[in-house]
Amino acid sequence: LQITLETVPQGISVVDANLNLVAWNQRYVxxxxxxxxxxxxxxxxxxxxxxxxxxGYLQDADADIDAAITRRLSLLQGAQPYRLERNLPNxxxxxxxxxxxxxxxxxxxxxxxxEYRAIFNELESAKAQLEERVAARTSELEAVNDSLAEExxxxxRIERELNAVYASKNRFLASASHDLLQPINAARLFTAAxxxxxxxxxxxxxxxxxxxxxxxxxSAETLITSLREISRLDSGRLQVKxxxxxxxxxxxxxxxxxxxxxxxxxxxxxxxxxxxxxxxDKHLLRRIIQNLLGNALRYTPEGKVxxxxxxxxxxxxxxxxxxxxxxxxxxxxxxxxxxxxAAEAAHRETEGGLGLGLSIVRRISAxxxxxxxxxxxxxxxxxxxxxxxxxxxxxxxxxxxxxxxxSELAGLRVLCVDNEAAIRAGMQSLLSQWExxxxxxxxxREALSQWRxxxxxxLVLVDYHLDHGETGLDLLNALSVHWEQSxxxxxxxxxxxxxLRNRVREAGYRFLAKPVKPAALRSLMRTLxxxx
Numbered sequence: 396l397q398i399t400l401e402t403v404p405q406g407i408s409v410v411d412a413n414l415n416l417v418a419w420n421q422r423y424v425x426x427x428x429x430x431x432x433x434x435x436x437x438x439x440x441x442x443x444x445x446x447x448x449x450x451g452y453l454q455d456a457d458a459d460i461d462a463a464i465t466r467r468l469s470l471l472q473g474a475q476p477y478r479l480e481r482n483l484p485n486x487x488x489x490x491x492x493x494x495x496x497x498x499x500x501x502x503x504x505x506x507x508x509x510e511y512r513a514i515f516n517e518l519e520s521a522k523a524q525l526e527e528r529v530a531a532r533t534s535e536l537e538a539v540n541d542s543l544a545e546e547x548x549x550x551x552r553i554e555r556e557l558n559a560v561y562a563s564k565n566r567f568l569a570s571a572s573h574d575l576l577q578p579i580n581a582a583r584l585f586t587a588a589x590x591x592x593x594x595x596x597x598x599x600x601x602x603x604x605x606x607x608x609x610x611x612x613x614s615a616e617t618l619i620t621s622l623r624e625i626s627r628l629d630s631g632r633l634q635v636k637x638x639x640x641x642x643x644x645x646x647x648x649x650x651x652x653x654x655x656x657x658x659x660x661x662x663x664x665x666x667x668x669x670x671x672x673x674x675x676d677k678h679l680l681r682r683i684i685q686n687l688l689g690n691a692l693r694y695t696p697e698g699k700v701x702x703x704x705x706x707x708x709x710x711x712x713x714x715x716x717x718x719x720x721x722x723x724x725x726x727x728x729x730x731x732x733x734x735x736x737a738a739e740a741a742h743r744e745t746e747g748g749l750g751l752g753l754s755i756v757r758r759i760s761a762x763x764x765x766x767x768x769x770x771x772x773x774x775x776x777x778x779x780x781x782x783x784x785x786x787x788x789x790x791x792x793x794x795x796x797x798x799x800x801x802s803e804l805a806g807l808r809v810l811c812v813d814n815e816a817a818i819r820a821g822m823q824s825l826l827s828q829w830e831x832x833x834x835x836x837x838x839x840r841e842a843l844s845q846w847r848x849x850x851x852x853x854l855v856l857v858d859y860h861l862d863h864g865e866t867g868l869d870l871l872n873a874l875s876v877h878w879e880q881s882x883x884x885x886x887x888x889x890x891x892x893x894x895l896r897n898r899v900r901e902a903g904y905r906f907l908a909k910p911v912k913p914a915a916l917r918s919l920m921r922t923l924x925x926x927x
Contacts, residue, residue, distance in 0.1 A: 405504045406489075412499025414440045414471055426489060426505050427452060441468060451484050471501050480508070488512040575615075576889040577815055580910035583612050584821025587913040591828040612910070634893065635676050635762060639786040642673050642711065645681055646702060653688050655914050662695060667703030671711050672786035678893065679759050680713075680783065683767075686756050687715040687779045695719035698776075710782040721773040756781075804917070805830035807924055810852040812836055812870060813887075814862045822856065825913060829920075838862065839870045843877060851878040854923055859888035859895065868902055883923045887911055 396418065400407050406423030410416055416438040424434065433446060444467055447453055448460040453467075470477055474495040481489050490506045586609045593602050650666035657664035673680075684702070691700045698718030705712045760767040760781060771777040809831045811822045819835040826833040834852075836842045838861065846852070855874065857867035867886045875881055884904045888895060891908040899906040905919055 405506045407505070408440075408503050410440050410471065410501050410503075414468065414500075416440055416443065417500075423505060426487065426507065427483070428485065440471070444468070452481070474499075480512075576909045578817065579612055579615055580889070581815060581817035581821045583609065583910045584818065584825045584913070586612065588821065588824035588828050591825075635679065636893070637674055637676050639672055639674050640677050642669050642671055642704060642713070642783075645677065645684070646704075649681065649684055649688060650702065651918065652685075652915065653692060656692050657700065660692060661697065662692060663699035664692070665699065665701050665703075667701065669704040669711075671704065671706065673711050673783045674786050675763060675765065675783050678896075679763060680765075680781075683756050683759050683765075683781055684713060684715065686753070687781075690753065691715050691717040691719065691777075691779075695776075706785070707782065709785055711785050712780050712782050714778055714780045716776065716778045718776045721775055721777055722769075722771040723773060804920055804924060806832065807920070808832045808848065808850075808853045809856060809920075810834050810836070810842060810846060810854070811856045812838070812842055812861070812867070813856075813858040814838070814860075815858070818858070825916075829917065839865070839873055842870070842874065851880065851882060853883065854920060855882050855884040857884060857886055859886050859890065859899075868898065868904075871902070871904065885916075885919060885923070 397420075400418065400420040401422075403420060404422065406426045407418070407420050408416060408423050409418040416434060417436055419434060423429075427447065429443075429446075433443070441464060444453070444464045445460070448463055453460075453463050471493070476495060477491075477493045479491050481491060483489060486509070487507055488509045490508045491503060492506070493501050493503045495501055586605055590602075590605050590609065593605055646666050646669060650664065654664055688700070688702060695717045696719070700718075701714075701716040703714055703716070705714065756767065766782045767780065768782075769777060769779045804826075807829075809826055811819060811826070811833060813819050813822065813835070814837050816837075819837065823833055823835045834842075834846060836845055851874070855871065857870055859867040861867065861870065867884075867888070871882060871884050871886075881903065885907055886899045886904050887907045887909055889909040896906050905923065907916060907919065
C-alpha cells in the first residue's frame with residue numbers, strides 16, 4: 396500500500412476514525428515541508444494542524460489558532476466530503492479534497508495547482524483589462540457618435556442654409572437677368588434698325604460706331620445669359636431630357652446661325668453632313684456645340700472652321716475643328732475655369748470672349764455623361780470633340796439639310812405685343828426696315844382696339860410676361876378665340892428655362908429668348924411666313 400501511495404503525484408494523508416494519522420506519502424511531506432520526526436503512525440491530526448497553524452499554513456489562523464483547528468477537526472468529524480484551496484507561505488497553491496471512509500476516517504489528497512491558478516489569474520486579469528478597454532472604447536465611441544451626430548446636425552443646418560442661399564441667388568439671378576435683358580433687348584433692336592439705315596450711307600465712321608455699340612451690347616447679353624446658365628447648371632434642378640433624334644437637323648441649325656458671324660469675320664464655316672441618330676438632350680447638346688463653335692469663330696483670326704462627325708464604335712464624335720493659333724501648354728487646364736481665356740486670345744482684338752463658354756461646356760458634358768476631349772497644336776489649330784451615344788435604333792436614314800428660306804418679309808402683317816415701350820419702339824423700327832406692316836401695342840385691349848384690318852395678322856410677336864399677371868399665351872388664346880382661328884406666333888421672353896419653352900411648344904408656338912438677335916428673328920419669321 397505504501398508503494399502505491401508513493402507513485403501517486405498528489406500528496407495523500409489517511410486518518411482513522413479517531414482522527415489519528417495512519418498513512419501518507421512523500422509528496423505530502425514535500426508540499427508542507429514537514430520535518431522528519433513530525434509524522435508517525437498514530438500521530439493525532441490535531442497536532443499536525445497545530446504545527447501548520449503556527450507556521451501560517453492555515454489561512455484563517457491569524458486571529459485564533461485554536462478556533463481554526465477546531466473548525467477543521469469538526470469538518471473531519473462530520474464525515475462530509477469537502478474541497479478547498481489554500482495558498483501556502485512557500486508560494487504554492489494547493490487544492491485539498493477530503494473523502495470520508497465507510498468505517499470512519501478520511502482520505503485527503505493535496506494537489507499542486509499553482510500553475511493552473513497562475514494561468515487562471517492571468518486570464519482573469521486579461522479579462523478585467525479587456526472589459527476596461529471595452530468600456531473605455533465604448534465611452535470613446537459614444538463620444539464620437541455624439542460628435543458625429545452633432546456634426547451631422549450642423550451639416551444639415553448648413554446644407555439647409557446653403558440651399559436657401561442658392562434658391563435666393565437663383566431667384567435673384569432670374570429676376571435681375573430678366574430686368575437687365577429687357578433694356579438690352581430694346582437697345583439691340585434699335586442698333587439693328589440704325590445699322591440698316593447707315594448701311595446705305597457712306598459714313599464709315601458712323602457705321603463703325605454702330606457696330607461697336609452692337610458688339611458691346613452683345614457682350615453684355617452673353618455675360619448675363621452665361622451667368623444665368625451656370626447658375627441653373629450648379630443648382631442641380633436642370634432636368635435632362637434624352638431622346639433619339641437625327642444629328643443633321645442640329646448641325647444645319649447651328650450652321651445657319653453661325654454662317655453670318657463667319658462671313659462677317661472673313662472665315663469659312665463648313666458643316667459636314669451626317670446621317671446618324673443620337674441619344675441625348677437636344678437642347679443641352681446644342682448648347683455644347685454652340686459654345687464650341689462660338690469659341691472657334693471668335694479665336695480664329697483667319698482660315699476656316701469645320702463642324703463634322705466621326706463614328707467611334709457605339710458613339711458619334713461630334714467635332715469642331717479650327718485653324719486658329721492653338722492652345723498653349725500652360726493654358727490647357729485653365730481654359731475650363733470661369734472667366735479664363737487663353738493668353739493669345741486675351742490679347743487679340745476680337746469680339747469679346749468672357750471665358751465662360753468652355754466652363755459651361757464642361758458642366759453640361761458632365762451632366763449628360765458625354766466624354767469631352769480636345770487636341771491642339773500651337774500655330775496649327777484645335778479640335779474639340781464631344782462623344783455622344785448613337786441611337787439604339789441605328790437609323791441610317793439620311794436627313795437632308797434644311798433649305799435656307801430666302802423669301803422677303805415685305806408686306807408681312809405683324810402684331811407686336813410688349814409691355815415695355817422701348818422694346819415696342821425698337822421692334823417697330825426694326826420691322827419697318829424689313830418692310831413689314833407692323834402694329835406694336837402693350838396689351839390685349841390695345842391689340843383688339845387698334846388692329847383695323849378685317850383679317851388677323853400673319854404673325855404675332857408677343858412678350859411672355861405682360862402687365863397685371865397676363866402672359867403671352869393668355870393673349871394668344873384670347874386672340875385665337877376672337878378671330879376664330881389659330882395664329883402663327885413667336886413668344887419672346889428673357890426667361891429661357893426648359894419649362895417655359897415646353898409650355899410654348901405644347902401650345903403650338905415658337906420661342907425666342909431675349910435679347911432677340913435680329914438675324915435669328917428674321918430667319919424664324921421667314922420660316923413661319925413661308926409655311927403660312
